[in-house]
Amino acid sequence: MLAAAAAAAAQHNPNKRSRIDSISSSQVSNGPMTGGAALHARPLVALLDGRDCAIEMPILKDVATVAFCDAQSTSEIHEKVLNEAVGALMWHTISLTKEDLEKFKALKIIVRIGSGIDNVDSKAAGELGIAVCNVPGYGVEEVADTTLCLILNLYRRTFWLANMVRDGKKFTGPEQVREAAQGCARIRGDTLGIVGLGRIGSAVALRAKAFGFNVTFYDPYLPDGIEKSLGLTRVYTLQELLYQSDCVSLNCTLNEHNNHLINDYTIKQMRPGAFLVNTARGALIDEGALATALKDGRIRAAALDVHENEPFNPFAGALKDAPNLICTPHAAYYSDASSNELREMAATEIRRAITGRIPDVLRNCVNKEYFVSQPPVAAVAPNVPPVAPHYVEAAAAAAGAGVNGAGAGGYFVPVHSTATHELAAVAAAAAAAGVTNIGGAVAPASIASLSAANNLVGIGPPAPPASAHHGPPAVALSLANPTVPPPAVSVALVGQHNPRDDPRF
Structure with a gap:
């Protein structure tokens, strides 16, 4: 009965994508090859850790078969995907190590639906002939806006004041307001120190200047001169930035050099009573050291959108009893517009890989140095590997x-x-x-x-x-x-x- 109802629903909704299991027993649907009359099997593209392919389908349907795995771990990736998938889309739910990547028999490209690539072994992928791409241009405005929102909440304590009102606290006079708002600070003239002046860091800097911040940044990877074009102050050591800043915002990527960038040692280099905001990657902060600094008052307040362990559990871990802390669920990037834009850009990168030469046609390949160009996937006959x-x-x-x-x-x-x-x-x-x-x-x-x-x-x-x-x-x-x-x-x-x-x- 339920199966019949599901079949009827599928007939009425022909655009609904099937889970990979439903196509695992049949051939991938055929489509015309470019430049020839013969029909060849279309490449298989799999969404590894999600279910919704509605945005990706219109972009890929004429060059690939699209299906989803909805895997919560690499062990749940379907065998058909391991054997046949040419392209893979993935969020940040799962991680792909070298051992995981070696299980894929036909994979040519992985696109991270997001900017961070710390959950994919990019070097190992390149050595296996797999391009790894990200989508660095999406959600810049959303993350920058969220960063400023969190900074403003720390300075003006809006989050805590709103919670007091919701909990029924009465403010009958200036004494009660003064007590409740203790710790609110003036923004104008304070120094905001930004770690990482990429797209998001630059957007944060421009917004912060409009609020009256003096903006300083530290980024060892940028050439000289960008500080002049943006009207910012540049420092050349993290220690100098921490010492000068009233508020520190982390907007850098996570790599092998900066895990626990903010730790007990670097916290002691910060100004006493400074604020800390992280909308980048959770592992940039040693949460145990942060909890101690919040309890001691060394850091006045902190706001985190990202955490060492996600999904974040406020009732467990080092931060469970930390005061003056705002935590949000890794949602700084999200708006309806940015989510659609992100998925469109990721699917378009997959399309480039299928119809062009990897990595030459790719816009955002992060491991290009580890392998040489490959012919278009669409030009390769089924079951015949491309010429090295x-x-x-x-x-x-x-x-x-x-x-x-x-x-x-x-x-x-x-x-x-x-x-x-x-x-x-x-x-x-x-x-x-x-x-x-x-x-x-x-x-x-x-x-x-x-x-x-x-x-x-x-x-x-x-x-x-x-x-x-x-x-x-x-x-x-x-x-x-x-x-x-x-x-x-x-x-x-x-x-x-x-x-x-x-x-x-």
Whole structure:
């Protein structure tokens, strides 16, 4: 009965997306490939830790099949996604470690629906050929507005005064008001210290200036001069910022260098009675040290939208008894407009990856230095892996290196690939580059002819010699069924291609 009702509802709502389980037993729906009449399986894009795909569908429906996992942990990611998903969208509910990423068989891109990427091992992803992107431009106004809202609440104690009224406290005269509002401070002339002057930090600075703050910032990653364009004061050490600031706002990203940036030691460098606001990442603050400082009065009051452990539990943890503390549920980024904008931008980045070359077409790839370009996902036939680009690039570089045959310098290497399409592509690239011989003068042959005759059996990057820092050869082509002694039918060698040395990245 319930199943029949659900089926009827699905017929009346054709735009409703199915959970991944419902398509797991069937083929991914087919769609036309660009530039050809043949039909190929559409790439699968999965929302890993959410359910609603209504905004993503109109952007992706003509190039991909979209489904959701609604996983609360990586162990709940569906097997079909692990085996077939080319793209993944994810919020901040789950984290992907190197071990998790290795379980994905076809994944080419992960887009974090948000700006923070601390829940994805970006380096490991890049080494596995997976691009990691974020959406840094969304919600800047919302987070900046929330930051100012929290700062104003700390200075004017609006949050606590409103709670007193709600709880029935009577204010019968100025004495009661004075007692209740004890600790309210004037803004004009105070110094707001901002840690991290990115998009959000800059927006906070401009808003704070309008309220009368003197704004100082610390950001070791910015070039000189931006302080002049914004009319701010720059300091070059965190200690100097903490010492000068009446209120400190954290607006930086979280990385391996700044975990617990605010701790017992740095709190002692702050002005006594300073305010602290964090709308960036919870792990920037040692919450135990903050709780002690609030109880001691070293910090007058604090406001946190992010926490070390989320979802935040006000009845447990180090902050449960801390006074003069405002906590909100990691919602600074949210408005109806910013939420829609965020999801549209994330889906559009996935679309670029499917229809273009990764990472060249991506706007916000954060691990580009760890891998080389890949062909468009939409141009790859189903179940056929793309040609590894460094094979083609290295083969094409042979002419420039003057290598038209290995000769005595050649040697055999282990075969790392027997994919026909990959061998043919490398052979064609080498032939086009003018590499016409393999085996030197002993066994001259056309690489293109060898490929056409299916005589090429392998290519692959051998381990470089221990004596060489970069290793002279990186790609090898070898003959199947050679008609001359193996030492003569050697390899076509080109210089090692290291994507990290490529100036384009």
